[in-house]
Structure formats: structure tokens, C-alpha cells
Amino acid sequence: MSAATSRAAPGGIKVDLSGKKAKKILAQKWNKKKRPKKTVLEGQEISQLEIKVKRKLDAQSVQTFLDLPISRLTTKGLKDSGFTRPTAIQTQSLLYSLGGQDVLGASKTGSGKTLAFLIPLIEKLYRLKWTKMDGLGALVITPTRELAYQIFEQLRDVGRHHDFSAGLVIGGKDLHFESRRMGECNIVICTPGRLLQHMDENPQFDASTMKMLVLDEADRCLEMGFADQMNAIVNNLPLDRQTLLFSATQTRSIKDLARLSLQNPVFVSVHEHSAKATPDQLQEYYIVCDLAQKMSMLWSFVKNNARKKILVFVQCCKQAKYFTELFRRLRSPTQITALYGTLNQLRRMAIYKEFCEAERGVLIATDIAARGLDFPTVDWVLQLDCPEDWKIYNHRVGRTARNAATGSALLVLMPSEEESMMKQLRAHKFTIVREEVNPHKLLNIQRKIQANLASDTELKETAKRAFQHYIKSIYLMKDKTVFDVFALDVDAFAVSLGLAAAPRIPFLEKHMRIQAAKRRKEKLQETQTEESVDNIPQSKEKDKMRLMDSSEDEDGEDVITMKRKDHAIGNNDSEDDGHDLLPLLGRGSSKVVTKAAAVKKALKKNIQLNQKVKFDDDGGAHEDDPAIQPKASKEGQLYEGNESSEKPGGGIDIEKAKMVLKAEDAFDRKTERARIKEVHKEKKRKEKELKNKRRKEQEGEAGEDQDSEEEDEDVEDEEEEDGKEPNLDWLPDPDEIYGKKKSESSDSEGEEDSSSEDESGSKRKWKPPKKPKTDPSKRARVDWEESSDDEDLEQLHDNEALALQLLGN
DSSP states (O other): OOOOOOOETTTTTEOOOOHHHHHHHHHHHHTTOOOOOOOOHHHHHHHHHHHHSSSSOGGOEEEEEGGGGGHHHHHHHHHTTTTOSSSSHHHHHHHHHHTTTEEEEOOTTTTTTTHHHHHHHHHHEEEETTGGGOOOOOOEOOSSSHHHHHHHHHHHTTTTSOOOOEEEEEETSSHHHHHHHHOOOEEEEHHHHHHHHHHHTTTTTTTTTTTHHHHHHHHTSSGGGGHHHHHHHHHHSSSSSSEEEESSSSSOHHHHHHTTTOSSSEEETTTTOSSOOOOOTTTEEEEEEGGGHHHHHHHHHHHHOOOOOOOESSSHHHHHHHHHHHHHHHSSSSOOOEEEETHHHHHHHHHHHHHHSSEEEEEOOOOGGGSSSSOOTTTTESSSSSSHHHHHHHHHHTSSSSSTTOOEEEEEEOOOHHHHHHHHHHHHTTOOOOOOOOOOOOOHHHHHHHHHHHOHHHHHHHHHHHHHHHHHHHHHOTTTTTGGGGSSSSSHHHHHHOSOOOOOHHHHHHHHHHHHHHHHHHHHHHHHHHHHHHHOOOOHHHHHHHHHHHHHHTTTTTTSOOOOOOOOOSSSHOOOOOHHHHHEEESSSSSSOOOHHHHHHHTTTTTTOOOOOOOOTTEEEEEOOTTOOOSSSHHHHHHHHHHHHOOTTOOOOOOHHHHHHHHHHHHHHHHHHHHHHHHHHHHHHOOOOOOOHHHHHHHHOOOHHHHHHHHHHHHHHHTTTTTTOOOOSSSHHHHHOOOOSSSSHHHHHHHHHHHHHHHOOOOOOOOOOOOOEEEEEEEGHHHHHHHHHHHHHHHHHHHHHHHHHHHHH
8 A cells, every 4th residue: 555645735734645535625726716717618519509599499399498509507507406497488588588689578477587587698698708807797687676686596596507706786785895896796686776876986897898788677677766777877888788678567668668779679478368467376356445444354364364374565664564563562373574665684685585484474565575576385465555556466466376386366455446446457367356355254453453552652653654654655646546545534544553543644734735726726717717708798898888878979869968988997007007017926827937027028118116105194105215305404405496506517515515414414313302202292191091091990080170180281291391390280189098197287277278379379289198117116116106195185185174164163
């Protein structure tokens, strides 16, 4: 036995070279980093394939993939993935696409359209001997991320034996990671938005070498939602390319095909003349249900089919989120998951894989799961909300009964949607049967929903958003014959979601206000047109009346002559000017008039714009320009009178102008002070009137004499305002109000004094007595002194009475 030898392999690894197996491993390690070269055998195979492609094959003679001009490596990858016999769409489209022609493929859902464009894509690059150094060779564009991921996985399975590099470029992933590797990708599978972002921002991405463009779900990619993005992408692609378009509802629009610059395209439609638009093994049903009963119906359906795999389609993301959270709280008998657009991309991928691998469960999804996704063994497709049109319906029900498997689909319609939607479906060869809901199996979960919402505020907010977004989605639908937002019972729908009352719908309220304003404007225009039409015969009748009146006057038969004839009210010049201004303001005219055009038109008609007119207290108008106003002071009047005579040559005397300005300024100050004084007088008079009124209400005395005296006193007060003391005769007698506080002797003296004052002619001026401010600590002593004074007076009276009695005796 020969001694074993060892040799260092790349990387410092010692490998035993004693056997054939070790030598084979070592050779693989050494050749790992070397660039693979096309062998002579591969060159011969490529030349044979090109010869086979030029031959015209009959579709009926193709039974397996070996009968097609496909490379050995591709056939091996198909066999390893479990594909041996091509489907009808694969057979007929491959005969043209392998030859390099542009193809528009259309077939039923689940008929194998993905392989129909992946096989020619791989074969084209293989025959061109494409390598990593050659850059981008093929581009596949899909409308959704999940569909792009599904195509990428199938490409990995079918092309596992080829040396091409492929990349998945979709939103939600690391943009910088993709940018660094885009230059090395031969095949790129992407969504329109992320591809356009790389075209704009990534200098390493070069699409000039591309040889094939594929649009999966082409009708969706070319719709208005992706129109701008697709136009920008196509403009950056080379014209020398092959283009393949596939969809279950293929577009035939010449406008769309012209945008893609197709060259002699071949339209391949396998099931165009079939009696049914959906697979034969698919059973389709529909029921009519009110909007408020949909929640109970969905819960009952899920509970009765707990051991089956169900895909539920709803209208918006908020609905999918709310239904999923609610059913989990209600302890659904099966697993509930949701797939919608606002989820994180990693979460979306995880949910997609989880539902594909599950044997049973419920997936509540929006229309992002309606196109192209291959969910294995789906038993039921339940469309809880009506699809937008028959195309969306076709893609939704196509998630079941795929690859010759059986499946069922149920569509839930409201009474307002049934007639128009069923008319569309039957017109496009959908054989759908109506079923009735069994009331015994319908479970009412209203109280349970309300209890869960009452205990969880976040769930309640989710319910509100689901309500608002559903109403908005119905409002935004194009086909108003099917979707009428005003036919919905929003209150009952809110209660079915567990809400006590329907939340506000701001966009709908705004729409209603706009519509009401439009209706008012239309009515106004109609009335204006009617009035303008009616004025023409009225004017003719008036002219006839005038002629009759003149003839009657000439005959002399009229006893009463008309002094005033009928005149059209509102036909004077001022009103005509106002009517001419209406089109300038943009009222009643559909043509937009600019401000400059409006000003020019107004100037042509001598309409004075932007005039400011001031009115005085008497209602007279006067000019606002101080230069036009006449001078008020004497100096100014003299200056105006002598201006023309003194300065025949024109010009202004600065010194005289200064004097005039000073005089005018002094006059203005004087008049302003007088005005302010009058304002103060008026204000004071009003305050006095208000004070008198309040006093009269308190006392209850209102005499005419007193009113006249008060008016005289007010006049005297106004006269004495400049420094004189006010007259207080109008004040009441203080003795009557405050009582007599002095002795009778002092009162009599006061009367004599007052009489003497009256005789002398001077006015009595009274000031109210000031109340003494007493300290609380001194109040007891003051009361004691007052009581002692009263006792002394009583004693004095007793002594006087005793003295008078003694004198009498």
C-alpha cells in the first residue's frame, strides 16, 4: 500500500490525496474561483437549438418539454421541480417566444403563465452565452411584491443548473444593499417603483444591455396607477429587445401596446372561445346580504369551515387589520392572519410563506393577494366586499382551483350591488349561482363585539378607522351603478362593527357641500338664462304697446292719456355698468378672466376703479385727497386767491407755502380740540342721563318738573365745564334721606341761614356729610358717651318741668 501524500490546498488546508474522492474535492476547491467557460459541447448544443427554433413545430406534436427546443440544463431544472408536461398556454406561447417574437399571452388563472415567460427568458440568455460580466440581460416587472417574490423563487428552482445571477428588487428592503449588487445581476425581478428609483439614483444600474422585457399581470402594470412610472421605465430601455406580456385579463389597447414599442406581436389566447371564463373545476356562488349582517355572516362562515383553508378578500387595509384583531379576541376556532399593503415587508413575506405552508386557516387580505399569487390547496375564496369590476373578480377567484385542483368561491353582494354586478359577470362568461343564507347557522356576535370594544380603546379606534376607510373606498369607486355610497346604511354598519354611533366622515361631508354649491350655481345660471330669454319678447311687447298708444293719441279717442310709459327697471347707465362688471369678476361666465384683462375692459368703458369716497356727518360726500380740498384758514384762502396773479410763470413760493401749512395745521388742531370737546360733552351727558334714569328707577319718582329742572341743570353744567363749580340744586334734600341729626334749634338756625341765602340771591351749595370713620375699638366708648348725653337731656327736661310747676304755685 503506497504511502499517503498530502498537499496544501488554497487557504492553507491540508488535504489527503490518497484516493480519487480526495482528488475530486481538491479539484473543485481549486476551480471554485475560476470563471466558468462555455465548452465545445455547450456550443454545439446552442447551434442545434437555434436550428430547431427556426423549424416550425406543431402545437399538437408537443407532449413534453423534451419536444421543445429547450436546453438540457433547463429541462433538467424543470424535471427536478416536478414539471414534465407543458400546459396549453405554455405550449402555444413557447413556439413563438423561443423564436424571439413579441408575445401577448392570455389564459385562465392557474394555467402556468409564469413558466411560459421564465423558460424563454433563460433560454435567450443561454444561447447568447450570457455571463455576469455582461450585465443586465432580462427584466421582469410585476405589480406586487409578493408576486415578484413568487416569480423569483420559481426562477431559482427552474434555473438552478444555470450560471446566471438573479436579483429581487422590491420596496421595503435595503436600498444600499441592492445598489451594490445591481451591476452584477443578469436577471432582475422587480416592482415598478423600486426599479425607477434605481434608474434615477443608482449609477451602477445600466439597462442598455437588456435583451428581454417581461410584464407579468401586464394589464395592471399599464393601468393609470402605474402609468407614469411605466412610461419613465420604458423610455430608459433599449428598443432592440424582445417583449412578453402575460395576464389572465390581457389588454388589447393599441395605446398601451404602442407605449411598449412592440414589434409584430403575437396574441396567444388559449381560452378565448371557451364557454366559461374560470377553470372548470371551480364552483362559484353568491349571496345577497345587508351591510350590517356581514360581520355575523363572516364569523359564521369561518366557524362552520374551521377545518378548511379560506382566503377572505376585503376592500381596504383597515378592515383586514380590524377583522383579524377582533376574531383573535373572539377566540376563532382556526388561525387568523392578515395580508395588506401597510404591513412591514418582512412581515408580509412571513405571512405569505406561513399561509402557503398551512393546511388550514383563514387569511384576510386586500387585492394585493388577488393577482398571480399561488396559494396551494385553497378550499374557499370568500369575497366579503364586492370587487371593483369583473377583472378583479376573475383574479380573486383564481386563487383557488389552480393546477387542476378543485375549489369554491363565494361572493357577498348588497341589494344595491346585485343587479349591476351580476350583469357584468354574466356578460363575461362567469357561471355564478345564487345561494340563500341559512338563518339557523347565522350566529349573532353583536354583544361580544361591543364588549370587546368597550374594554379596549385601541380596538375601538381601529374599528372607527375601518368604518371610515370602507366608506371612502366605496366613494372612490368609478362604477357608480354598482357602488352608491349614499345607499349605505352607515348607522347600522357602525353598530355591526361594535360602535355606539357612526363616526364623522369629513370627506363625504365636504363632497356634499360641494355638490350643494354646484346645484345652487346651476339653478342661478338657469334662472339668469330664463330671465335673459324672457326679456326679449317683453321688450317687443312694450314697443307694440307704445305704438298703439301713439296711434290712439293721434285719433283722439283716448280719454285718459298715459303720462308715464313702461320703462324697463334696471336699464339705467349705472346698472349697466354693474352688469358689465359681472364678467370681469368671473360671475356667470365659464371663461377665466385675468385681472389685467378685467382692468383693460373696465378702462375702455370709462369705469372708475378703486375709488374711495368719504362721507361727512350730514351724509354728504367729499373728496379724500387733501390737495383737492379747499383751504380752511384765512392765510390759505388768501394764498389760493392770489396764487395765479402772483406767479404767472408757475411754480410755488416756498415761504408762503410754509406759512399756509402752519396756519392750516393750527386750524386743524383747533377744530380737532373742538371736536374732542364736543365728544366729551356728549359722553358726559349720556352718563348723566343714565345716572338719572337709574336714580329714578330706585326712588320710583319721575316728575315732569324735575325732568325739566334736570335738563336746565345739564345745560348749566355744560356751560360751567371750563373751570366753574357744578350746580347741585338738583340733588334731593339730605334731611329727608339721612334724617335730622341735629337739635331743633340748629335746624331752625339752618332754616334762617337758608332763607337769608335765598333772599340774598345766592344759590345753596350742599355737600353730603362725611361719615366719621370710627375704629371698632372705640365704638363702645362712643356709644356710652351718646347714652350719657341722652340721660343729661332727660334730667334737664325734668328739672325744667319742676321749675315751671313751682313758679305756677
